Amino acid sequence: MQKERIVGKPVFRKEGIAKVCGAARYIDDFSLPGMIFGATVRNAIPRGRVLNIEFGPGIPWDEFTVVTAKDIPGKNYIALINQDWPCLADGFVNHPQEAILLLAHPDRQLLPLAVAAVRIEYEELPSVHSIEESELQQTIVWGDDNIIKSYVMEKGDVDAAFALPEIVIVKGEYSTGAQEHLYIENNGAIAAYSERDGVTLWGSLQCPFYAHKSLLGVTGLPEDKVRVIQVETGGAFGGKEDYPSMIAAHAVLLAMKSGHPVKIIYDRMEDMAATTKRHPSRARHRTAVTKDGKLLAADIEFCLDGGAYSTLSSTVLSRGTIHSGGPYYWPNIRVRSKAFATNTPPHGAFRGFGAPQSLFATERHMDRVAKAVGLTPEEFRRRNLLRTGETTCTGQVIRQQIDLEGWMESALDHAGYYEKRARFDRENTDSLRKKGIGLAVFLHGAGFTGSGERYLNSLVGVDATAEGRVRVLVSSTEFGQGTNTILCQVAAETLGIDYEVVEMAPADTSVVPNSGPTVASRTTMVVGGLVHSAALGLKQTLIASGLLSEPYTSDAFQNAAKSYIAKHGALCSMSRYQAPPNVYWDDQKYSGEAYAAYSWAAYVAEVTVDLTAYFVTVDDFVALQEVGRVLNPVLARGQIEGGVAQGIGYALYEKVVWDRGLMMNNQMTNYIMPTSQDLPPIRVFFEEIPFEYGAYGAKGIGELPMDGPAPAILNAIAHATGEDFNAIPLLPEDIAERLAARTSIAKEMAAV
Amino acid sequence: MSARRFSLCVNGVERFVDVPPMARLLDVLRHELGLTGTKEGCGEGECGSCSVLMNGELVNSCLVPIAQAGGASILTIEGVGEQARLHPVQKAFLECGGAQCGICTPGMILATVHLLGKHPRPTQEEIHEGLNGNLCRCTGYMRIFEAVEKAACAMESGAME
Structure with a gap:
């Protein structure tokens, strides 16, 4: 698998020189x-x-x-x-x-x-401004009932499982705020x-x-x-x-x-x-588990605040619903989900697209279920993580050879988890700076949900210019994630030519075909796969024409392309999406192959909660993931680190303050994102199992790192303080209020 | 407000502009002088995208009225290096993945040039502090920190040659 020359290498960003020179032209520069x-x-x-x-x-x-x-x-x-x-x-x-x-x-x-x-x-x-107000349906502000979309996803017999004897039932409610x-x-x-x-x-x-x-x-x-x-x-x-x-x-x-x-x-x-923000959410979990910590059933209610118009809420809700089960094997699970309308600017797409919301709830809840049955967070997860051959909550069989237990163990090792957990437990008693370490294990589906990719029916082209340069023709756009670089790497690798010979055609609807939207962690895996097949077609055309024979150099390829164009006028190859085989999805029952592939991760956060200022610092962060083949290690690392930073902001800093649907802190002065002084070392590790149907084995990567930081950090804070905080963003004042209440209760108890 | 003539030395060249005294240095650079490499992110001195060096100091050009910049020497991203001859800081950002979407990059590079002027071999803490006025939403800063260290090494060995 290491025979590739360009894929898997840290080649420079295509538009990188223009960006570091300030020559890249953004809209206000025109x-x-x-x-x-x-x-x-x-x-x-x-x-x-x-x-x-x-x-x-x-x-x-x-x-x-x-x-x-x-x-x-x-x-x-x-x-x-x-x-x-x-x-x-x-x-x-x-x-x-x-x-x-x-x-x-x-x-x-x-x-x-x-x-x-x-x-x-x-x-x-009259207007409504929260999920709670909207679900009361006293004021109807959208449709007949304020419900933009609802789903019921069910596997097994949930009610029967909850009726079993000798089980432990754990309930919890979790909420997440809007994020800019x-x-x-x-x-x-x-x-x-x-x-x-x-x-x-x-x-x-x-x-x-x-x-x-x-x-x-x-x-x-x-x-x-x-x-x-x-x-x-x-x-x-x-x-x-x-x-x-x-x-x-x-x-x-x-x-x-x-x-x-x-x-x-x-x-x-x-x-x-x-403009739009991440949907606020509320999740209510009820979990049935055996006394020795085996998950039996989940009954989950997951709600989003969609804002005033439906925009993309139905699809955000869909992804959030499907990710509600997390990376666990559930014999029985039911998720009832609703997106409610409120008189707030419509909430929209944001990296993770519903999954950060539902996975926050699930991963926070799993720590609480573990505690209820007397297990450590890692031992409880070990007993329930999905294994190859088992089915997800949509009934999708995991065919990929996964090792979630091994990956979790590896992340824990990198973090020094066992030693730290024991040490913090020992040392916290006498300290006003409480240390904690927490874990989140999760998954993220790559590409559009369910039948989405089939409806998109994406089309991609690769062509050559009269000068013998190769162009990638896609509507997939670059906005920092590395589309230009990755797709040129795939084309150059496939054609057996130099990376420098390949360029992106302008993302202009009069020039490029519709390769679908640049969303859903689909560009590398899905569009990259189409670039690969279009490039193969181009190469085969040149070879069949007799102008090129293998093996060849990059120069020979360019000369052959030039000759072909001189003779035939144009050299272009197109490729259209075809679903991988044996993929079925039932939109009514919400069952089947929800995603062509999942990426998997185990994140570990180490925190200090300062009980003088109630401030939380994240001291160390380990992000281990399996994303299929990594096509560009520098770009991939950058995606993970950036996503983790955004996730840390989501958990601890970024609070949208609303006044009846109006954002009151709409400035960088009072909406706080992490600066260079607010972040821990973000230590990134990749496991690589090539995915058969992705470009050179790649799966999705961009959204995954948004899902794990918030639950890992809140789990670490629970470890540090002994308090369950179940809502984000978690600001110092929230911690102060809770711990002050705890202190006054303790005083009252002592006085009795 | 009526326009007045101001002179300033931008990237080593003396330039004259006729603008109101409260015109922002950012707008003068972008609109009057066509130097669009300097970016506006927030317009209130929080994000640092509009960072330039003014008489060697790092400033947010969105907060500097031209009246305060008259006669000053300004370094913008266009004066740091050229596409064919990158400055070691630009080269390090390219190699380490310090630029993703690129909008904070010009300001971040100027902050780095400024930092390395003060601390040729900065500690981690000096790097974190030196860049704390420049927000990046893409990278999580890790690739940028690496780029700063790499640039420091390159500039030190360059200086010894």
């Missing part, structure tokens, strides 16, 4: 002749009717282009799964920060003043329009064809009159999957009405307040 600037006037109330809009004094309104819902030539929605998300609110508003009207002007500095001068009069209606993506580059787009060429949209985005689909609906233009181009994108993490389609539509509407190219760039406060 300008077009005659370009003017756009801004958005937003709703100020949670829910209600718009009664009147007044353009206040002191602004030269005749110089402005103003767009309202009435100016939309096509349909007034941003197309995702449903069609309920308005491009511009039309008389009725459902969440703070909803876009009501758009302004454009040549003077960028004048726009904020103009936005502030628009006065909107409302009739406010905080990509360092804010959202932005530039649109141009002419009757001849139609619409062209440049943007900071993940999914050019999602924006393309939305623009077709909003403009009513035919497919060939809408072109979307992704430019260098400064971070995304899921946050540029859904919302950029909205900004694209806004820029396009302003460009069509004004006759000028229009640039919209959000500032940080607007980006944080108005």
Whole structure:
């Protein structure tokens, strides 16, 4: 397996030199002749009717282009799964920060003043702002019942298992907060329009064809009159999957009405307040376990706060539901899940996509079940981890040769777990700085859930230019994760040519086929696999033409490609997705092969809880995972470390403060993410078992590291303090409050 | 506010701009001088994406009015190195995977250049502290720390040659 020349090697990032020189061009670095600037006037109330809009004094309104819902030539929605998300609110508003009207002007500095001068009069209606309020159904704010989507996933006979004698039942409730993506580059787009060429949209985005689909609906233009181009994108993490389609539509509407190219760039406060975040969640677990610690049954209720429109909530809920069982063998399991509507900006895609929420609950709960049956966290897991040949909670047979017990043991060894756990237990009694060590074992499904990849039906191309260079043709985008590099590595390896000879075609819908969205940890595994087969086709074409014979050098390949193009005009090979064999999925029963492959991990966190300031520091972090073949060790390591850092933020720092659907701390000053001084050494270890159907054995990697840090850290805090904290983010004030209560109870007991 | 003429030395070249005195140095660099390598992340001095060196000190150019930068010597990412001749810090970031999405990278590289100017062989603590004004959401900083150490070694051996 080590015979590859390029795959598995730390080749440099394709666009790396441009990035380290500041030459990479992001959306705000572009300008077009005659370009003017756009801004958005937003709703100020949670829910209600718009009664009147007044353009206040002191602004030269005749110089402005103003767009309202009435100016939309096509349909007034941003197309995702449903069609309920308005491009511009039309008389009725459902969440703070909803876009009501758009302004454009040549003077960028004048726009904020103009936005502030628009006065909107409302009739406010009752609104709901939490899962609890929404499920009461006293105020209906979406559909007939506030339920955006629900699933029931069931395996075995759960009720019968709970009725068995001699069992232990453990209950728990867990919750997670919203999380802001905080990509360092804010959202932005530039649109141009002419009757001849139609619409062209440049943007900071993940999914050019999602924006393309939305623009077709909003403009009513035919497919060939809408072109979307992704430019260098400064971070995304899921946050540029859904919302950029909205900004694209806004820029396009302003460009069509004004006759000028229009640039919209959000500032940080607007980006944080108005765009999507990770869904808040609540999970209730009821677990039946034998006295010797064998899991019998789970009865889980998993709920998400979807926000005001359905956007991607049904698919986030789906992934969260399926991951609720964690990496354990459950003879019986039932997960009932619901996504509720609230009058909050719609929650959206964020790295992990529902799995960090449900796995937080499961892995925190498993520590509590272990304790209830008198086992250590690791011994309890050892007795229940999935093994090859067993079935997941959707009934999917694990065919891959996995060794979760061995991997967990290996992570514990790297962390020095046994020695530390014993030492901390000894030393904590006399110290105001309580030390703890905690574990999380988990899995993450790669690619779209269930039948998703079949519906996507992705198409990929590899072609050659007249100069004999090779291009990868995909709509899969680079936003830091390494798409450009990995896909070029796969093409170069397959073709047997130098990495430097391969480049990415621009992510431009008029140039590349639709290889699906850049989400769900699918790019390396699924799209990489298609690049591999398309490249094989290209090579076979050249060999069959007689212009190339094996073995050959990179130069010989280039010369053959040049000759072929001179003779035939073009050299291109396409490849379309085919599902791996024996894969079935039942969308109704929620059973079958939920994912083509799972990646697996065991993470160990070591913490100190300072009982003077109630501050938690993470002192050491071990991240061990099996992700199939690692195609680029530096990039892979970077994905894990970055995901762990984001997970540490999710657990301990990042709190969105809401006031009736409005984010109150929408600044980097008061929404806190980890800095260079807040992180432990993040020690990364890979186990590599090549996956038969992924590119050169690769599986998904990008989302996995988001799932494990929060439960591992909260388990470590439970070890350190003896207190079960079951909600994140866990801030010092939360710890102080709980421990203060514990102290006062102890005092009262002593006084009695 | 009416425009005034300011002169400043950017990447070794004297430049003149006619802008209001409260114009942000960030906007002057990006809009007046076309130096778009300096990025805006938050506009309030938290993220460090707009970091440049002003008279050798690391500053957030979003917080510096041009009136304070008149006559100053400014180093931006464009003046650190070129694509064909990378600065050792740029080379180390490339090799170690210190740049992912790249938006924090120019500021992070300037913070590193500044740090290595003060501490040619920085300790771990000095690295963590020296970069604490520059946020990165992609890397978890580990590849960046490695890049700083590698650059320090490269610059030290370069200086000895």
